Amino acid sequence: MNSDARDFVLPYGERQAQCMELALQRAGLVPEDITIINTHATGTRQGDIEECKAIRALFGDLETTWINNTKSLIGHAMGAAGVLELAGNLPAFSDHMVHPTINLDRLDPECDLPTIVTGKPKQLDKVETILNNSFGMVGINSVVIVRRFDP
Known part of the structure; x- marks a missing residue:
């Protein structure tokens, strides 16, 4: 978690990127280790652009990290999102x-990341890790990473 405290509603991509980077460091992972990024993506122009800038800054054009958005399927559940x-x-x-x-x-065009999965599901050989972004109002950012458990 981190906070940017710059604006009540406008997100700040630089701090979002730092939040994702901190989560990776704490997990002992690098961007190449992430299979899926579930974006916060609320469908607001500036919010989505800032998040895409943050993803691009940290992940570049990785062709092995797939990006999706669950809100497009279920809507925004606010605190439970x-x-x-x-x-x-x-x-x-x-x-x-x-x-x-x-x-x-x-x-x-500013959100055109090369591995956004749209329209139909993307079948993979294996999913190892999921990075889930939650970027809220007043600059409260959180990222959770979950790794596949192999007994």
């Missing part, structure tokens, strides 16, 4: 499927 979004991605550990972002009619 993060946990519901993570729950929506957990089945990927067993079915190896990245659920798509739906209802995406016009992708802003």
Whole structure:
């Protein structure tokens, strides 16, 4: 977790990137270790652009990290959004499927990341890790990383 405390509602991509980086460090991982990024993506122009800048800054153009958004399927559950979004991605550990972002009619060029899964699911050989972003109002950022358990 971190906070940028710059604005009541406008997000700050630099601190979002730092939050993702901190989560990776604490988990002992590098960007290449992440299979799925579930974005916070509320569908607000500035919010989505800032998050995409943050992802691009940390992950570059990784072709092995897939990006989706659960809010496109279930809406924004406010305080419960993060946990519901993570729950929506957990089945990927067993079915190896990245659920798509739906209802995406016009992708802003500043949000055009190369591995956004849209329209239909993306089948993978294996899903090892899921990074889930939750970036809230008043600059409160949190990122959770979950790794596949192999007994």
